[in-house]
Amino acid sequence: MEIAIRLIEESDYEQAYAFQCEYLDRETYEDFMRRVKSEPDLYFVTADGRDVVGVCYGSPSKKDEAVMNVNGIAVNLDVTKPYARVGLGTNMLLVFEKAAKQKGYKTLGVGSADDPKVEAFYLKNGYQPTELVVIGADHEQWERVRVDDYESGRLRREELRRSYNPKEVIFILAKALQET
Numbered sequence: 013m014e015i016a017i018r019l020i021e022e023s024d025y026e027q028a029y030a031f032q033c034e035y036l037d038r039e040t041y042e043d044f045m046r047r048v049k050s051e052p053d054l055y056f057v058t059a060d061g062r063d064v065v066g067v068c069y070g071s072p073s074k075k076d077e078a079v080m081n082v083n084g085i086a087v088n089l090d091v092t093k094p095y096a097r098v099g100l101g102t103n104m105l106l107v108f109e110k111a112a113k114q115k116g117y118k119t120l121g122v123g124s125a126d127d128p129k130v131e132a133f134y135l136k137n138g139y140q141p142t143e144l145v146v147i148g149a150d151h152e153q154w155e156r157v158r159v160d161d162y163e164s165g166r167l168r169r170e171e172l173r174r175s176y177n178p179k180e181v182i183f184i185l186a187k188a189l190q191e192t
Contacts (some may be wrong), residue, residue, distance in 0.1 A: 015065075015100070017107050020055045027064035028057055034085035036067070040168060047071070047083075052079070053115075056107055058087065058100050065095045070103040070112070073121060079186075080112040082122040105137055113189040120187045126180040131162070139185035141165045145180045154178060 020028055029044045039047075042067040048055050050082030051071055066087040072081035084105060088095040112120055122139060124131050141162050156174055159165035162183075169181045 014061050017056055017058050017066075017100075019053060019106055020057050020067075023062075024057050024059070028055075028067055031064050031086070031088075032067055032069075032084060035036060035082075035089075037060075045134060054108070055102055056103055058110075060095070062122055065093070066100050066104055068101075068108045070108060072117075076119075078118040079121050080115070080117040080119070082108060082120055101133060102137055110189070111188060120189060122185050124183045124185060126182050130137040131183055132182075134185045135162060137187070139187045141183045142186050143163055143184040144169055144172060145182050145184060146172050146176050147180050148176075148181065149179045151179070156184075159183075 022095040024068075025045070025048070028048075029041055032044065033039070046071065051069070054071065055068065055069040057064045058068075065084075068082070070080050070084075072083045082105070085101060085108075086181060087100045087104075090096075109120060121142075122134060123145065124134055134192050141159050144157045144159055145164055146157075148154050155172070155173065157168060159168060169183075172178070172181050
């Protein structure tokens, strides 16, 4: 295994696009290329030789110029391959955090999937819950609620699920980028 985390290269585009569509965001190839070209130094791939086995990408927050958002991060979860749950996601996140910090960002923000394993990944990597977002069937935001910590957020999420019967209720998490 020759694993490397690096910036996306032109030769990665088709594989990264297919990987992203399978694990994260379904978008047109044109939208994917716009995303890559708009922030080329914030789209990372994990490659095993010539095979893309992970992606991590983000974009500046539209609400706060000090915040960089992690828009997507995923590793190949095929159980016949040696990529899942071996630290590749954490290492990609660290590389992304370093790049964001070098660009002058003070905080990373991320919306977690409504999945305990994904939430645990972010918590393990130092992200703290700040909000819950109630999302309807058409992906519209119904409500945003501030939270103080993960445990109280989990309880509040269950209340929101009972009240709204939404498609999902996700955590928004943040991590301050430390000064060195």
